[in-house]
Amino acid sequence: MTEDRRLRVALLGAGSVGSQVAALLLEHSAELADRAGAQLELVGIAVRDLDAPRDTDLPRELLTTDAEPLIVGSDIVIELMGGIEPARTALLQDLNAGADVVTGNKALLATHGPELFEAADQVGASVHYEAAVAGAIPIVRPLRDSLAGDRVRRILAIVNGTTNYILDRMDGEGADYADVLADAQRLGYAEADPTADVEGFDAAQKAAILASLAFHTTVPLEAVHREGISTIDAQMMDAARAAGYVVKLLAVCERLDDEGGEAISVRVHPALVRRDHPLASVHGANNAVFVQAEAAGDLMFYGAGAGGIQTASAVLGDVVSAARRHIAGGVGVGESTRANLPIAPIGRAVTRYQITLEVDDRPGVLATIAGILADGRVSIATVEQTIIERQSIIDADADAAAAAQTTGAEGRARLVIGTHKAQEQDLAETVDRLGSSDVVERVVSVLRVEGD
Amino acid sequence: MTEDRRLRVALLGAGSVGSQVAALLLEHSAELADRAGAQLELVGIAVRDLDAPRDTDLPRELLTTDAEPLIVGSDIVIELMGGIEPARTALLQDLNAGADVVTGNKALLATHGPELFEAADQVGASVHYEAAVAGAIPIVRPLRDSLAGDRVRRILAIVNGTTNYILDRMDGEGADYADVLADAQRLGYAEADPTADVEGFDAAQKAAILASLAFHTTVPLEAVHREGISTIDAQMMDAARAAGYVVKLLAVCERLDDEGGEAISVRVHPALVRRDHPLASVHGANNAVFVQAEAAGDLMFYGAGAGGIQTASAVLGDVVSAARRHIAGGVGVGESTRANLPIAPIGRAVTRYQITLEVDDRPGVLATIAGILADGRVSIATVEQTIIERQSIIDADADAAAAAQTTGAEGRARLVIGTHKAQEQDLAETVDRLGSSDVVERVVSVLRVEGD
Numbered sequence: 001m002t003e004d005r006r007l008r009v010a011l012l013g014a015g016s017v018g019s020q021v022a023a024l025l026l027e028h029s030a031e032l033a034d035r036a037g038a039q040l041e042l043v044g045i046a047v048r049d050l051d052a053p054r055d056t057d058l059p060r061e062l063l064t065t066d067a068e069p070l071i072v073g074s075d076i077v078i079e080l081m082g083g084i085e086p087a088r089t090a091l092l093q094d095l096n097a098g099a100d101v102v103t104g105n106k107a108l109l110a111t112h113g114p115e116l117f118e119a120a121d122q123v124g125a126s127v128h129y130e131a132a133v134a135g136a137i138p139i140v141r142p143l144r145d146s147l148a149g150d151r152v153r154r155i156l157a158i159v160n161g162t163t164n165y166i167l168d169r170m171d172g173e174g175a176d177y178a179d180v181l182a183d184a185q186r187l188g189y190a191e192a193d194p195t196a197d198v199e200g201f202d203a204a205q206k207a208a209i210l211a212s213l214a215f216h217t218t219v220p221l222e223a224v225h226r227e228g229i230s231t232i233d234a235q236m237m238d239a240a241r242a243a244g245y246v247v248k249l250l251a252v253c254e255r256l257d258d259e260g261g262e263a264i265s266v267r268v269h270p271a272l273v274r275r276d277h278p279l280a281s282v283h284g285a286n287n288a289v290f291v292q293a294e295a296a297g298d299l300m301f302y303g304a305g306a307g308g309i310q311t312a313s314a315v316l317g318d319v320v321s322a323a324r325r326h327i328a329g330g331v332g333v334g335e336s337t338r339a340n341l342p343i344a345p346i347g348r349a350v351t352r353y354q355i356t357l358e359v360d361d362r363p364g365v366l367a368t369i370a371g372i373l374a375d376g377r378v379s380i381a382t383v384e385q386t387i388i389e390r391q392s393i394i395d396a397d398a399d400a401a402a403a404a405q406t407t408g409a410e411g412r413a414r415l416v417i418g419t420h421k422a423q424e425q426d427l428a429e430t431v432d433r434l435g436s437s438d439v440v441e442r443v444v445s446v447l448r449v450e451g452d
Numbered sequence: 453m454t455e456d457r458r459l460r461v462a463l464l465g466a467g468s469v470g471s472q473v474a475a476l477l478l479e480h481s482a483e484l485a486d487r488a489g490a491q492l493e494l495v496g497i498a499v500r501d502l503d504a505p506r507d508t509d510l511p512r513e514l515l516t517t518d519a520e521p522l523i524v525g526s527d528i529v530i531e532l533m534g535g536i537e538p539a540r541t542a543l544l545q546d547l548n549a550g551a552d553v554v555t556g557n558k559a560l561l562a563t564h565g566p567e568l569f570e571a572a573d574q575v576g577a578s579v580h581y582e583a584a585v586a587g588a589i590p591i592v593r594p595l596r597d598s599l600a601g602d603r604v605r606r607i608l609a610i611v612n613g614t615t616n617y618i619l620d621r622m623d624g625e626g627a628d629y630a631d632v633l634a635d636a637q638r639l640g641y642a643e644a645d646p647t648a649d650v651e652g653f654d655a656a657q658k659a660a661i662l663a664s665l666a667f668h669t670t671v672p673l674e675a676v677h678r679e680g681i682s683t684i685d686a687q688m689m690d691a692a693r694a695a696g697y698v699v700k701l702l703a704v705c706e707r708l709d710d711e712g713g714e715a716i717s718v719r720v721h722p723a724l725v726r727r728d729h730p731l732a733s734v735h736g737a738n739n740a741v742f743v744q745a746e747a748a749g750d751l752m753f754y755g756a757g758a759g760g761i762q763t764a765s766a767v768l769g770d771v772v773s774a775a776r777r778h779i780a781g782g783v784g785v786g787e788s789t790r791a792n793l794p795i796a797p798i799g800r801a802v803t804r805y806q807i808t809l810e811v812d813d814r815p816g817v818l819a820t821i822a823g824i825l826a827d828g829r830v831s832i833a834t835v836e837q838t839i840i841e842r843q844s845i846i847d848a849d850a851d852a853a854a855a856a857q858t859t860g861a862e863g864r865a866r867l868v869i870g871t872h873k874a875q876e877q878d879l880a881e882t883v884d885r886l887g888s889s890d891v892v893e894r895v896v897s898v899l900r901v902e903g904d
Contacts, residue, residue, distance in 0.1 A: 020747070024601065024747065028601075028603070031603070031791070032601060034668065034788065034790035034791065035601070035668065035788050035790070036600075130598055136745075136747070136748035136749060136751065137751060138590075138593070138594035138597075138598030138599070138751070141590070141593045141594065141597055141598055142590035142593065142594065145590075145769060145772070146582055146590030146593055146766065146769040147590070147765065147769055148487050148768070148769050148772035148773065149476065149480075149487070149767070149768020149769045149770075149771055150768065150769065151483070216486065278733070281730070281733065293588075293765060295472070295476065295588070295762060295764055295765035295768075296588035296756065296762050296765035296766070297588060297755065297756045297759070297762050298755060298756070299588065299590070299753075299754065299755035300752070300753075300754040300755065301751075301752075301753055301754075302730065302751065302752040302753075303748065303749065303751035303752065304748065304749045304750070307749070309747045310747060310748050310749050313599065313601060313602040313748035314748070315601070316600070316601020316602065316747075317598040317599055317600050317601045318601075319601055320597070320600035320601050321597050321600065324785045325782070328782040328783045328784070328785055329781065329782035329783065330777070330780040330781035330782020330783075331780045331781065331782075332780070333776045333780055336486065338486035338487070339483070339486065
């Protein structure tokens with residue numbers, strides 16, 4: 001069978017992932033032919049600049065700046081250009097020409113996924129995108145196929161290596177955010193402009209893709225609530241450690257089923273995770289996807305979330321799948337979006353919180369605060385109070401000390417309040433009221449607690 | 453699409469997994485129809501005894517003791533009877549009748565897999581078996597599809613929940629094997645006859661399936677080297693803990709590439725795993741599959757390895773995949789066994805070892821032992837010696853004490869030798885020579901060290 005079948009494969013983009021894909025396609029061609037059931041002939045590589053430096057040596061004659069002739073007549077097109085355009089137009093053109101498409105373009109999928117899937121459906125082609133989420137970790141097939149007969153309740157995922165690297169080093173070294181970020185940039189773990197990573201934009205794209213798969217629902221990127229890690233400081237990490245937690249940037253996708261009816265919540269934010277939770281031991285730039293399903297129970301998928309060669313593995317797995325479909329015949333299996341659950345606003349999310357306050361240290365303060373929480377329908381699980389010495393207040397913050405003197409307070413204390421499950425909207429309103437209360441000097445931090 | 457398609461699904465077997473599969477097929481039929489693209493109509497459940505007690509309430513009218521009419525005319529047959537016959541004959545009959553087959557029968561796959569895959573190929577049908585390895589954990593699709601463009605170097609897997617439960621409790625409580633086994637039997641974690649689990653037979657079947665998938669090679673069950681955990685005692689667990697290890701029963705599938713040429717080694721045995729290895733934190737009856745691939749790097753898949761409802765999740769995922777294939781058309785994708793690598797005898801395996809000896813405590817003993825190891829081409833990495841007091845020898849073992857007196861030894865010592873990588877055959881011969889040496893009282897244990 002192998003000998004008499006030959007599939008034409010075009011590659012768009014030869015960056016860190018693309019150049020590795022090309023190298024592996026060329027080096028392992030006999031093995032790939034065995035697995036795919038056909039020779040995979042790399043017919044060309046579209047690049048912007050023929051002379052740009054690349055991670056691997058690629059045959060010069062395969063490079064071209066003109067993608068058009070590659071797309072026409074290819075059986076499989078691999079898109080690793082990134083960004084929305086010209087990737088979107090190229091892929092729609094590929095699909096309309098009947099090619100199967102393999103892409104690692106999370107930005108495109110998170111914003112124009114439905115358009116691509118619709119185009120594929122029209123011609124019976126298929127769109128493969130294992131590389132778009134969590135790099136080398138197989139997560140798209142497990143969610144789409146292995147768990148197709150189950151009901152996913154919740155996904156907690158570490159899907160951004162840069163932020164996990166930063167938080168892990170802050171946790172391990174007690175270092176400051178800015179110092180670790182600078183070092184991460186120097187070492188190549190973070191970009192010169194780190195916004196996409198540290199503000200959660202990258203993780204939000206992946207959350208949209210994961211939630212779409214898990215809940216058989218189209219989740220537009222705008223529906224993903226997003227908070228980054230730039231507000232996390234060494235003191236918050238210390239406090240988390242002391243309380244038995246570690247801070248992780250999580251993509252949370254969960255099914256809600258309250259009086260508002262069935263819906264899903266999709267959000268990206270830093271969260272406290274118990275030290276003995278499997279996600280707590282995901283170190284460095286690694287990724288992990290923790291899935292809770294009704295029947296299957298708890299599952300975790302762990303591995304490298306980025307890297308040219310690692311991500312190339314995911315791309316080539318998709319290429320083999322696309323090739324097998326071509327050989328087997330039949331139409332591609334489309335995306336399952338029939339459930340189309342409504343996406344709840346962040347206010348409807350329910351979780352536990354840890355609220356850290358600086359308060360006046362005088363009689364009746366705790367009663368006042370407990371009253372504000374009770375009024376806001378936020379139930380207290382734990383309270384821990386630490387006295388902040390008057391002297392250290394003066395050293396640290398002369399204005400606050402002066403303010404404390406005018407209010408007649410005897411000093412300041414730090415209160416760490418762990419709540420029971422509360423609705424985000426109730427919590428937010430309660431924190432506002434705490435912030436404007438006379439007895440509260442400062443709301444130091446509010447962190448969600450996930451995975452309990 | 454959903455409305456006008458209807459697929460007939462037959463279920464063979466209604467034990468702990470089968471009854472959950474039937475219940476989920478009936479309860480979630482609308483959701484499953486959305487995902488599969490067709491109504492999945494459960495046409496009947498073949499059982500041995502109509503009145504046997506079951507985990508879930510099943511409609512009496514679906515039960516039958518006659519599988520024959522169910523098989524004829526079904527689109528998808530789910531086989532959860534277990535054992536070789538009549539499962540084998542039934543599945544061959546199903547496949548010949550053009551049905552897609554979903555099975556969780558690891559014993560059948562490990563012994564007659566190629567026969568089933570060949571039968572499926574003949575008619576373009578497919579065999580799905582995600583439930584056969586590691587219960588709910590998606591591992592078949594990741595190995596067959598996601599990593600199809602990569603090259604797996606090694607799999608280290610905890611695939612038997614019973615033995616992991618026993619070893620985990622021995623490790624945590626310092627308890628003895630026999631006591632924990634008895635307790636595991638009382639709690640339902642181990643069977644009345646625990647042989648299949650504790651002697652590694654169950655794990656060996658799963659190792660054969662994993663290695664077949666990972667290396668695109670038919671691995672017959674007989675080729676899997678197998679050792680169980682019944683020789684592991686509290687003292688070995690203590691020594692492992694002291695040295696920073698935990699003992700796990702591992703299925704090891706690895707690619708060898710030495711002067712003997714490319715081959716694979718497939719084996720099941722207890723092994724020392726470093727405490728900071730991801731596999732060390734797999735507790736209780738959970739399973740995990742740790743995969744090292746050339747491009748993807750290290751991956752781990754974690755979850756429940758058994759349980760009726762958990763395994764039912766894997767079965768239903770396969771049912772949806774089979775249904776989608778039916779709807780999409782085209783033939784099933786067969787198994788990839790083109791690599792057909794030779795399977796190396798256990799003697800060719802290469803790993804590190806920890807050898808524990810009781811030796812005479814007199815000058816020159818260590819030199820003698822080091823000489824025996826060097827002659828055997830086993831290189832020493834670490835040695836730790838503990839003196840065993842004369843008094844305690846007399847208490848514990850009067851014969852040995854008497855023997856020590858006649859040899860002029862001043863007492864006994866325990867030597868724990870960590871080796872560098874050595875070939876199994878060299879190691880075995882060296883251990884034999886150590887055992888028959890004058891200075892060695894007793895070879896206490898020899899354990900492989902994996903995952904370094």
